[in-house]
Amino acid sequence: MGASVQQSFIWLPAGLLPLPLPLPLPLPPPLLLKGSMTFHKGPSQRSPPPPGYPPARQLKRWPVTWQSVKPEPPGKFVIQVFKDFQQPFTGRYPTSHRIYSMPVPQEPLRRVAVTGGTHGNEMCGVYLARHWLQAPGELQQPSFSAVPVLANPAAAAVCRRHIGCDLNRSFTKALLTASPTPDEPYEVTRARELNQLLGPKNSSQAFDFVLDLHNTTANMNTCFIVNETDLFAMHLCHRLQLQNSESPSWILVYQPPESETFSLDSVSKHGMTIEIGPQPQGVLQAKLFYRMRSLVASTLDLIELFNQGTAFPAFEMEIYRLLEYMEFPRTEEGDLAGMVHPQIQDQDFKPLQPGTPIFQMFSGKDVLYEGDSTVYPVFINEAAYYEKNIAFMKTEKLTVSVPALPVLTPSPAH
Amino acid sequence: MGASVQQSFIWLPAGLLPLPLPLPLPLPPPLLLKGSMTFHKGPSQRSPPPPGYPPARQLKRWPVTWQSVKPEPPGKFVIQVFKDFQQPFTGRYPTSHRIYSMPVPQEPLRRVAVTGGTHGNEMCGVYLARHWLQAPGELQQPSFSAVPVLANPAAAAVCRRHIGCDLNRSFTKALLTASPTPDEPYEVTRARELNQLLGPKNSSQAFDFVLDLHNTTANMNTCFIVNETDLFAMHLCHRLQLQNSESPSWILVYQPPESETFSLDSVSKHGMTIEIGPQPQGVLQAKLFYRMRSLVASTLDLIELFNQGTAFPAFEMEIYRLLEYMEFPRTEEGDLAGMVHPQIQDQDFKPLQPGTPIFQMFSGKDVLYEGDSTVYPVFINEAAYYEKNIAFMKTEKLTVSVPALPVLTPSPAH
Numbered sequence: 135m136g137a138s139v140q141q142s143f144i145w146l147p148a149g150l151l152p153l154p155l156p157l158p159l160p161l162p163p164p165l166l167l168k169g170s171m172t173f174h175k176g177p178s179q180r181s182p183p184p185p186g187y188p189p190a191r192q193l194k195r196w197p198v199t200w201q202s203v204k205p206e207p208p209g210k211f212v213i214q215v216f217k218d219f220q221q222p223f224t225g226r227y228p229t230s231h232r233i234y235s236m237p238v239p240q241e242p243l244r245r246v247a248v249t250g251g252t253h254g255n256e257m258c259g260v261y262l263a264r265h266w267l268q269a270p271g272e273l274q275q276p277s278f279s280a281v282p283v284l285a286n287p288a289a290a291a292v293c294r295r296h297i298g299c300d301l302n303r304s305f306t307k308a309l310l311t312a313s314p315t316p317d318e319p320y321e322v323t324r325a326r327e328l329n330q331l332l333g334p335k336n337s338s339q340a341f342d343f344v345l346d347l348h349n350t351t352a353n354m355n356t357c358f359i360v361n362e363t364d365l366f367a368m369h370l371c372h373r374l375q376l377q378n379s380e381s382p383s384w385i386l387v388y389q390p391p392e393s394e395t396f397s398l399d400s401v402s403k404h405g406m407t408i409e410i411g412p413q414p415q416g417v418l419q420a421k422l423f424y425r426m427r428s429l430v431a432s433t434l435d436l437i438e439l440f441n442q443g444t445a446f447p448a449f450e451m452e453i454y455r456l457l458e459y460m461e462f463p464r465t466e467e468g469d470l471a472g473m474v475h476p477q478i479q480d481q482d483f484k485p486l487q488p489g490t491p492i493f494q495m496f497s498g499k500d501v502l503y504e505g506d507s508t509v510y511p512v513f514i515n516e517a518a519y520y521e522k523n524i525a526f527m528k529t530e531k532l533t534v535s536v537p538a539l540p541v542l543t544p545s546p547a548h
Numbered sequence: 549m550g551a552s553v554q555q556s557f558i559w560l561p562a563g564l565l566p567l568p569l570p571l572p573l574p575l576p577p578p579l580l581l582k583g584s585m586t587f588h589k590g591p592s593q594r595s596p597p598p599p600g601y602p603p604a605r606q607l608k609r610w611p612v613t614w615q616s617v618k619p620e621p622p623g624k625f626v627i628q629v630f631k632d633f634q635q636p637f638t639g640r641y642p643t644s645h646r647i648y649s650m651p652v653p654q655e656p657l658r659r660v661a662v663t664g665g666t667h668g669n670e671m672c673g674v675y676l677a678r679h680w681l682q683a684p685g686e687l688q689q690p691s692f693s694a695v696p697v698l699a700n701p702a703a704a705a706v707c708r709r710h711i712g713c714d715l716n717r718s719f720t721k722a723l724l725t726a727s728p729t730p731d732e733p734y735e736v737t738r739a740r741e742l743n744q745l746l747g748p749k750n751s752s753q754a755f756d757f758v759l760d761l762h763n764t765t766a767n768m769n770t771c772f773i774v775n776e777t778d779l780f781a782m783h784l785c786h787r788l789q790l791q792n793s794e795s796p797s798w799i800l801v802y803q804p805p806e807s808e809t810f811s812l813d814s815v816s817k818h819g820m821t822i823e824i825g826p827q828p829q830g831v832l833q834a835k836l837f838y839r840m841r842s843l844v845a846s847t848l849d850l851i852e853l854f855n856q857g858t859a860f861p862a863f864e865m866e867i868y869r870l871l872e873y874m875e876f877p878r879t880e881e882g883d884l885a886g887m888v889h890p891q892i893q894d895q896d897f898k899p900l901q902p903g904t905p906i907f908q909m910f911s912g913k914d915v916l917y918e919g920d921s922t923v924y925p926v927f928i929n930e931a932a933y934y935e936k937n938i939a940f941m942k943t944e945k946l947t948v949s950v951p952a953l954p955v956l957t958p959s960p961a962h
Contacts, residue, residue, distance in 0.1 A: 473834045520830060
């Protein structure tokens with residue numbers, strides 16, 4: 135396993151294949167997808183091994199061939215994966231791992247929102263949203279005006295991440311469609327309000343784009359969190375990365391493609407999150423505030439360019455895709471037994487080799503990383519993740535090929 | 549006004565002057581104290597100008613002669629200050645500014661406590677206290693065993709600074725002696741419990757020493773917060789500073805000598821606070837954890853040295869003494885109108901010259917420091933002080949002369 139796991143992805147823009155598709159449909163040779171998959175150990179493993187196979191932690195990376203596709207509403211394609219176990223086992227096993235392709239925009243994006251304070255103690259977004267609510271002119275473009283939204287005003291008022299539960303995990307179908315109850319957490323109610331304002335999620339009435347602003351206490355510098363099936367957002371990230379090449383920035387795919395989306399930016403047709411750090415919770419640092427303000431302006435400029443018919447050609451880029459969480463070491467009673475090792479503190483997005491110390495126990499003992507391949511930890515020692523028992527998140531570095539966007543015909547001014 | 553304001557202080561150990569003293573008593577020439585005082589502008593000014601004198605912000609630093617002393621229980625001396633206004637006014641005006649001298653220990657210190665988690669989201673102290681409660685052996689010395697205390701367990705359990713109010717401002721006579729009420733803040737109740745455990749404050753039954761452990765989000769590195777009239781604690785700070793000369797450390801006098809003490813370490817006969825940063829609230833960083841653990845061990849070693857009869861000779865050292873708070877810029881509606889300027893972010897304890905930008909407004913405008921002398925800002929952009937509307941605290945740098953401690957006769961093992 136090298137430092138960079140090379141893996142090919144191809145997005146299938148909506149409309150590329152005729153609907154309905156017969157099942158199973160062998161793909162034409164140019165679209166036959168090959169790659170590899172990994173089984174991961176631990177409680178958050180996303181691909182449990184088939185019955186009778188070795189325990190997850192003993193499994194390796196396997197070659198994989200995606201062999202058929204089937205359509206899934208609304209407007210998404212699901213690629214059903216069959217794994218060919220070539221070594222040390224042979225056989226065929228269908229899994230739930232799927233690759234979605236979200237539709238690419240065929241029209242100018244006119245309904246755009248910039249949301250801050252989704253977590254009420256991440257101060258750049260809180261104060262940018264408050265500022266723009268007073269002075270929205272900064273968010274105007276010739277073809278659209280972005281709407282500023284203070285996403286979690288109650289949490290921002292008391293400078294806490296949340297009042298009752300994490301708003302940015304509350305945009306699931308179950309929560310958005312449940313009947314309101316008097317004792318439900320504030321954020322569940324607020325998620326429904328935001329879904330009315332910016333969605334409804336998965337509907338044609340939803341906003342075209344939501345840009346959600348976050349801070350982290352981890353040394354993530356500038357990080358764009360994106361759904362890797364959102365071709366439009368992938369283009370924005372890539373261009374933002376090129377425009378800001380003097381300062382390191384990273385593209386993080388946080389959510390497994392097969393799982394239901396839950397974040398605020400999932401209520402709109404397209405969306406992404408800007409995550410800037412390190413900044414302590416409850417602190418507003420001017421440098422980070424201005425960096426975020428500038429990135430929002432650049433994002434809106436790029437949407438305007440797209441609306442005006444600018445070509446967004448195909449490219450390749452590096453992304454970091456979430457593999458699994460690394461939990462804190464605990465005593466038998468469940469108390470913290472150690473802390474993130476100084477050797478990996480602030481080393482977000484740097485390669486973590488097997489055998490590197492990752493925890494320092496209060497007893498003085500070091501705990502080494504026991505994985506069998508290089509990973510790239512992110513959100514290292516993030517304050518908000520102590521309550522989730524996450525010391526850091528392991529990602530893999532991938533190079534992905536992203537196809538061109540369709541070129542719109544020039545749009546008249548809004 | 550130079551970068552360092554030279555000012556002389558002399559501590560008057562208890563028992564130096566006979567009690568009772570006639571009033572007014574001219575001091576004998578060797579003890580005549582000379583120095584200077586400053587009037588400060590703004591709402592937190594500690595020395596309001598006399599009636600009919602110019603407004604505070606126009607006043608300058610004046611020469612001062614302390615001319616008489618009077619005793620004040622328990623075991624403290626109060627030096628009454630008369631200001632000689634030599635320019636531009638002449639006259640004599642008694643103020644409330646006083647210099648205390650706390651008694652120096654005449655016996656070994658055997659009742660010592662190390663308190664952490666006084667603020668429940670300052671994680672080094674929280675986890676050190678929890679660790680020592682499981683493994684108290686680390687706090688044992690030949691002549692005493694320090695007691696670990698998790699000061700605010702309810703706030704630590706939910707990882708907040710406090711539940712109801714700031715515990716570290718709750719050790720006042722009014723709060724400690726008030727009758728308990730059912731709806732009083734948790735921390736007021738807890739302060740009384742701690743006063744029972746470690747005090748009672750100002751009594752002969754009180755603990756000999758309390759070492760209180762804190763973190764800050766400001767770039768304060770290692771900072772010892774001490775009452776400048778506590779000669780014993782001043783000696784400890786000085787030695788700790790010498791022992792850790794490879795890393796910058798600072799001595800901060802936070803509380804005006806004329807004001808009532810309110811912090812946890814004021815319940816004991818002697819005490820001090822170790823403040824380490826920058827560390828975000830709710831995050832435990834191993835390097836800071838180990839630095840604090842090592843400083844606690846060194847402090848206990850020094851107390852042991854004193855107990856064993858080691859001489860602590862006189863010395864001079866630099867201290868930073870709190871002048872006043874600098875508030876955040878606000879709109880007419882009271883909202884934050886700007887933030888700490890990047891030019892002073894992380895510049896704690898560095899000289900701040902008049903004319904230096906201190907705030908960057910959301911409008912883009914810079915706000916300059918308008919003082920008439922160099923000051924030394926501390927607690928710059930501390931998360932916990934937003935609710936107190938403090939952007940940073942201005943201090944002055946002073947060189948103080950600290951007399952020797954009495955040498956104890958060697959103590960038998962405890």
